Amino acid sequence: DTGVSQDPRHKITKRGQNVTFRCDPISEHNRLYWYRQTLGQGPEFLTYFQNEAQLEKSRLLSDRFSAERPKGSFSTLEIQRTEQGDSAMYLCASSDRYEQYFGPGTRLTVT
Amino acid sequence: KQEVTQIPAALSVPEGENLVLNCSFTDSAIYNLQWFRQDPGKGLTSLLLIQSSQREQTSGRLNASLDKSSGRSTLYIAASQPGDSATYLCAVRPLGGGSYIPTFGRGTSLIVHP
Numbered sequence: 001d002t003g004v005s006q007d008p009r010h011k012i013t014k015r016g017q018n019v020t021f022r023c024d025p026i027s028e029h030n031r032l033y034w035y036r037q038t039l040g041q042g043p044e045f046l047t048y049f050q051n052e053a054q055l056e057k058s059r060l061l062s063d064r065f066s067a068e069r070p071k072g073s074f075s076t077l078e079i080q081r082t083e084q085g086d087s088a089m090y091l092c093a094s095s096d097r098y099e100q101y102f103g104p105g106t107r108l109t110v111t
Numbered sequence: 112k113q114e115v116t117q118i119p120a121a122l123s124v125p126e127g128e129n130l131v132l133n134c135s136f137t138d139s140a141i142y143n144l145q146w147f148r149q150d151p152g153k154g155l156t157s158l159l160l161i162q163s164s165q166r167e168q169t170s171g172r173l174n175a176s177l178d179k180s181s182g183r184s185t186l187y188i189a190a191s192q193p194g195d196s197a198t199y200l201c202a203v204r205p206l207g208g209g210s211y212i213p214t215f216g217r218g219t220s221l222i223v224h225p
Contacts, residue, residue: 004154031211042115042200042215043155056212091154098143098162100202100213102155 002026004103006092012109013082020078021106025094032075033100034067035091043091049075082110113138115203117216124191124223132186132219134201139179142204146175146186149198149218158199159186163206191223 005024013019025032030051035043046065048056051072064082069075079086087110093100114137124130134144143162147155159168159175161184167176174187184201198220202213 006154033212040217042202042217044215045212048212050211056210089152093155095211099157099160100145101157102147104154105152107152 004092004094004101006090006103006106008106009104010107010109012111015082015084015110017082018078018080019082019108020076021090021092021108023075023077023092023094023103025074025092026096026101027073029094029096029101030072031095032069033093033095034075034077035093037089037091037105046077079108082108084110086110113203113205113214115201115214115216117199117201117219119219120217121220122222124221126191126193126223126225128191128223130188130191130221132188132199132221134184134186134203134216136182136184136203136214138205139182140206141179142206144175144177144184145202145204145213146173146184147200147202149200151198155200191221193223193225195223196221 007022032049034046037043047067049069064080067077089105091105093102116135118133145160146158149155161177172189177184198218200218202215204213
């Protein structure tokens with residue numbers, strides 16, 4: 001399978017803990033996006049990489065969120081000091097010049 | 112700031128009906144528009160991509176049209192089946208400004224009952 005993969009698929013954590021998610025994009029795609037989605041809403045943009053450079057970051061994104069894409073391959077999204085409001089589906093997508101392809105998402109539950 | 116609206120928010124139809132889902136956007140300066148399908152608890156699956164220079168795209172029973180001047184796109188589903196039940200989202204990617212960030216609508220939740 002050469003699609004976008006995400007790990008883990010589900011994560012349950014206690015408030016105040018740190019969590020890290022991983023995304024492996026389609027290998028020939030140089031663009032990678034992170035989104036957050038809550039029930040009944042469309043995906044909300046978090047951050048965007050072109051190769052290893054983080055080019056855009058949502059102004060709504062708390063400084064508790066950080067993302068990396070070392071060597072322009074896989075990417076990680078870390079949330080520090082999680083809050084209950086962070087509970088959501090975290091989606092990763094990679095893109096060629098035109099079209100976005102999404103991974104299966106990581107469902108985060110903060111208790 | 113681009114705003115994307117999808118109407119209706121929810122739709123329930125009997126199997127076999129032809130149906131139309133609507134997507135409207137406020138800024139016509141778009142690079143492309145992409146339609147997705149999302150099953151509950153899953154990621155998004157790309158259905159159709161329309162470049163700004165195109166008027167429509169077709170894949171099987173799906174046909175998407177684009178009218179930039181009026182800020183509208185429609186997704187037509189022919190002969191609907193229970194397996195078409197899902198949420199359908201559209202996303203608009205901006206033209207220019209160096210941004211590659213698409214704006215998503217909230218989606219239309221479709222139920223096709225046997």
